[in-house]
Amino acid sequence: QQQVKQSPQSLIVQKGGISIINCAYENTAFDYFPWYQQFPGKGPALLIAIRPDVSEKKEGRFTISFNKSAKQFSLHIMDSQPGDSATYFCAASKGGGADGLTFGKGTHLIIQP
């Protein structure tokens, strides 16, 4: 049972455009929703995270939109740059995350110059 579904698997966006990656979750006990960015040969690194008491969080060019009733959340990358080319993972956890994260399958993002 896949508890966090992520789409699309791959995405190509022109430089300066908006990249959008979507995730849906099933477990209503989840209460923490981070996005991780991973470059080839590296471990994932936290990009931005949200808790369900807010509907949106923005940090620079990165925004998470959260829809609790639909059990969906998305990552928006504004003014996408070639340096944003990476694999992005959404994730979810419950109870402070002590028992680990449940990840989506990842999105391979390519920003074309």
Added chain:
Amino acid sequence: DAGITQSPRHKVTETGTPVTLRCHQTENHRYMYWYRQDPGHGLRLIHYSYGVKDTDKGEVSDGYSVSRSKTEDFLLTLESATSSQTSVYFCAISETYNWGGRNTEAFFGQGTRLTVV
């Protein structure tokens, strides 16, 4: 990389042999995790630890065991490696705060690429 060292970084081993991967942290974080990453599957939790000698199973724990005898070290053992355990293994650490505070960030190591032939 938040003071996390995984060793070895690369390993090739034969089917049926035991393998131990090591994760060492210098952050004194309470929680440690082992994930595996496979194409098309994202990252999946194998085992985690919430303190010295306190461990629990994750989503894909079959065929793996772990030990944590010191705060800084978390070992992942494949008792008898199989080709299905060919993967990239990541260790992560975190420290959980009270509900009213900031949710913990999980910091990941650089990964260990394991090939079972």
